[in-house]
Amino acid sequence: VSHAKSPLLPGTLELIVLQLLQAEPTNGYDLSLRIQTISKDVLSVNAGSLYPALYRLEERGLIKGEWSNTSAGRHAKVYSVTKAGHKQLIDQRDAWRRFSGALAAILKAT
Amino acid sequence: MEREMHAEMQLHLDRHTDLLVARGMSRVDARAAARREFGNVSVHQEDARDARGVGWIESIGADVRFAFRYFARKPLSSATIVLVLAFGIAGYAAVFGLLQSAVMRPPPGVPADVPLVLLRGKVRQKDQPAWWPQRFSYPELREMTELRSVFSVVTGWTESNVVVDIPGVLDRATAQAQFVTDGFFSVVGVRPAVGSGLPATVAGAPVESQLVGVISYPMWEDAFGREDVVNRTVMVNGVAVRIVGVAPPEFNGVLAHSRGHRLTMWLPLATRSAIRAGAGGNRSTADALSSADSTLFEAVGRLKPGVSTEQATAAVRVVAARAVSQMAPPRAVGPTSAKPPTLVYDAEVARLRGWSVGGSGELGLSPNDPVSALFALLGTVATLLLLVVCANVAALVVSAAVGRRQEIAVRLSLGASRTRVIRQLLTESTVLAAIGGALGLAVYWGVIAALGQVPYAAFFRPDLGTVAFSMCVALGTGILCGLAPALHATRGGVAVALKDTEMGATRRSRLQHLFVVAQVMFTQPLLVVLALLIGTVVNEATIPLPNGIPDHVLRLVVDMTLTPGTDTQRGAALDRLLRRIAESPGVETVLPDPVFVGNATIRVRAEDRGTVAGAAATVTSKMEVVTPGYFDLMGVPLVRGSDVTPSSDTSVTVIIGSDLARELFGDADPMGRRFTRISPSQTALRDLVVSGVYDSKYIDRGNSALVFRAVTKLRGNAYLIRATAPATDLVDSIRGMVREELPSAPIAPLVTLAQIETQETRSRKALEAGMAVCGGLILLLSSIGLYGAVALGVGQRRREIGIRMALGARAGQVVALFYGGGVRLGIIGLALGLPISLASVALLKSSTTTSGTVDTSPSVLLIGGVIGGLVMVVASVATLIPATRAARVDPVAALRSE
Secondary structure: OOOOOOOOOOOHHHHHHHHHHHHOOEEHHHHHHHHHHHOOOOOOOOHHHHHHHHHHHHHOOOEEEEEEEOOOOOEEEEEEEOHHHHHHHHHHHHHHHHHHHHHHHHHHHO | OHHHHHHHHHHHHHHHHHHHHHOOOOHHHHHHHHHHHHOOHHHHHHHHHHHOOHHHHHHHHHHHHHHHHHHHHOHHHHHHHHHHHHHHHHHHHHHHHHHHHHHHOOOOOOOOOOOEEEEEEEEEEOOOOOOEEEOEOHHHHHHHHOOOOOEEEEEEEEEEEEEEEEOOOEEEEEEEEEEEOOOHHHHHOOOOOEEOOOOOOOOOOOHHHHOEEEEOHHHHHHHHOOOOOOOOEEEEOOEEEEEEEEOOOOOOOOOHHHOOOOOEEEEEHHHHHHHHHHHOOOOOOOHHHOOOOOOOEEEEEEEOOOOOHHHHHHHHHHHHHHHHHOOOOOOOOOOOOOOOOOEEEEEEEEEOOOOOOOOOOOOOOOOOOHHHHHHHHHHHHHHHHHHHHHHHHHHHHHHHHHHOHHHHHHHHHOOOOHHHHHHHHHHHHHHHHHHHHHHHHHHHHHHHHHHOOOHHHOOOOOOHHHHHHHHHHHHHHHHHHHHHHHHHHHOOHHHHHHHOOOOOHHHHHHHHHHHHHHHHHHHHHHHHHHHHHHHHHHHOOOOOOOOOHHHHEEEEEEOHHHOOOOHHHHHHHHHHHHHHHHHOOOEEEEEEOOEEEEEEEEEEOHHHOOOOHHHHOEEEEEEEEEOOOHHHHHOOOEEEEOOOOOOOOOEEEEEEEHHHHHHHHOOOOOOOOEEEEEOOOOOEEEEEEEEEEEOOOOOOOOOOEEEEEEOOOOOOOEEEEEEOOOHHHHHHHHHHHHHHHOOOOOEOOOEEHHHHHHHHHHHHHHHHHHHHHHHHHHHHHHHHHHHHHHHHHHHHOHHHHHHHHHOOOOHHHHHHHHHHHHHHHHHHHHHHHHHHHHHHHHHHHHOOEOOEOOOOOOOHHHHHHHHHHHHHHHHHHHHHHHHHHHHOOOHHHHHOOO
16 A cells, blocks of 8 residues: 655654654644655655654654644644654754765765 | 544545545545545554554553453353363462472471571381481480581470360360470570560579470460460469460471470470479489480571581481480380391481471482372372363363454454454453462462361461462463464464364364363273272261160270379279279260271181182271170170170180171171181281171271270270260269379360261261362363363364255264264273273272271272263263254355355
């Protein structure tokens, strides 16, 4: 049932979710749309991966969800990044930069 | 939490549907597309639940609720599993607890952190392997106390029976006195529950000032109703002793064999001679503390830190060897043996345990120790029992799981993950195991609490460690038994499960069949042995004597060992008492109760045998010594001969039962015929001449023949008093006479034969009931095994049954197929069990004890046949239930999967 147009690198979904929620707290559905839009339709996150990932992050205290009414008048659970989540995001971002830099260097050198 | 998750995912679907509608899809299509893109909602929810740790606690709650709903739907099979487990766990916990308290824990009342060891001497004849306990002499004990390099402290004691008299409370009751050396209680680590305890001996102080004692807790309860007793005085062998303390309730002596008394006192060793002199002990009691031959003392001590029991044993051996060299040489035993036996002495130090008995070997499973062999056997039986229970539970759980394959398949196809279904099944079996375990432990606790009331079993107490261990065993059993069928039932995925094919049926059920055969195989011998034991108990019932004689006869027990004076003086006192009783109004006769002298193997002498075929047989009989008038007193008619003709020097006259006479001599006159008594070494002893025949109907003690040896005079420790009217009215006056004539003898309860009989009947009934319940449980267990195996077979072969029925097999034929299969297992088990039955009967036959032989005379084959039939009937019923279920299989339903 996977519809991903490009496979997500393992462990990157957390980083993506944290980064996007840091930019703006939002609900699960809008988050999935936003991933698709910002990645210019390259990345599509299945609901079956997204929600467990959200719950896992919530469980670890990196994000927190609150039920509120959206602009469209619906009752939705809006997630936002916690302090711990913010710290985690910075760490992961650094790690990713180092990793992608190293990868780029390898690709360029050979 | 669950609702939130659902709402959130629903919102996701709604929003996406809206988006697709906005892009121009119809609402129906959009809804479908959104669902398609989203994927399986329940799977996502499942994953999501896994993602949040809290979820599994909730889902376990749901699982448990579901499990209970399932049990409610299948009450019979669930209850069976719980009962089988409870039975197994109770048995296992009881045996394990017994082993634990006997072998691993210190004696009751002794703190576990006290490193107490038992110092023990032992002796055996050079040519025999069995060791006997050998106590220490006082000088030897003193030397042990001085072994400062291995022991930090050593204490010893010696016991005597004493007569305790407390005016208005205890009327000359027999009690056990333990005369202890200084520091006994502090070495053992026991603090008195009341009072200060025994003071240290003051050198040179007069004995009178040291006449103090600590009493046992039961004695405090019985004699003083737990009132303040400190400084009250009790008369011990007529000597006033001041009470200075009460031992704690659990503590009633260090060694198992001394714990049987309710009335126990601990007194300083220095008071021993004064108190023994009060009883008029005929040996010089002062000598007891100086002679190397007065081996009277038990000893316990604490090891020095870092000293092993082996090192201590080495030190104790040296002392013991020196003590033995100072002992007088052993005397010859028996008139025939030419030279005295060569004795081998040894000594050892062993950790003190609940069942430690002086000298009879530690429970370290040494081969010549019958007690440890018994415990090893018990342990084996318990483990076997647990194995059988596990096999049965596994069979029951597997057959239940097989029956639920359809349900499991539906759950799998609805999106439940395999782990989820396995977890469900595991939860169910674990819940069953927990219930079964709890029930079993409740039974165990009840049994132990009841046993705790029995003095000898008091060391055996409920124990949290045992409970925890058994509960782990129960849960482990549940999980293991649940795991296999859970994996089994969920294997192969949705399609296979939905098609309801047989999966690995044959191999599993072959193993199952093996278990069942083994169970039936062991059931039969166990039941045969139980039946023989019950038969023995029933047979030992005395046939009521005629004319209400049991009511008219009192049995008086006199203990002359505590009466002062020489043997002649004591004999005269006893004669005076008996004469007074005989002459008192209302008393007809007073005679000694027959004294059991041993078992004898006899055979009719060749020249005295008649034409009867059985006359040449050897007869094992109990031999009792009897005086003239006994049969008359008991109202037992003599069929032949005079009452008693005194024995001559060359032959012994005997009175035999009419049954034995008929067996050996037929209708011929048995009078004057002679028996040869055969000793174990096959050399003939004296001749026995028949001088009378009593009516066997009335006297029957046990199942071997009873032969009375006639003598004119007999001094026993029990006397029969025949009264002209029901004898209970005479009790008080006779007690009064005993008190006056034997001033220091303990007064035992005086009861009529009728009362003794009632008591015996009651305990016999209890024993019978206990054994019958055991037998019933064993039968139940093995029939459940059979039931499980057949039910499993039916469940696994549903499709085959369907095909057979579709091809025209009638219900009766299907029932016959399974019934035949089950019965065949039963028959194989019975056939294999038969040799074991015969062997165990032979074993029983050989274990002749002084208290009587086990009756194996009714044809063993008959009993075996009856038991076998019983097992078959129960097995048939256990088989028939699932077999009829097989016939109800609907061929259409069974074959639909094709």
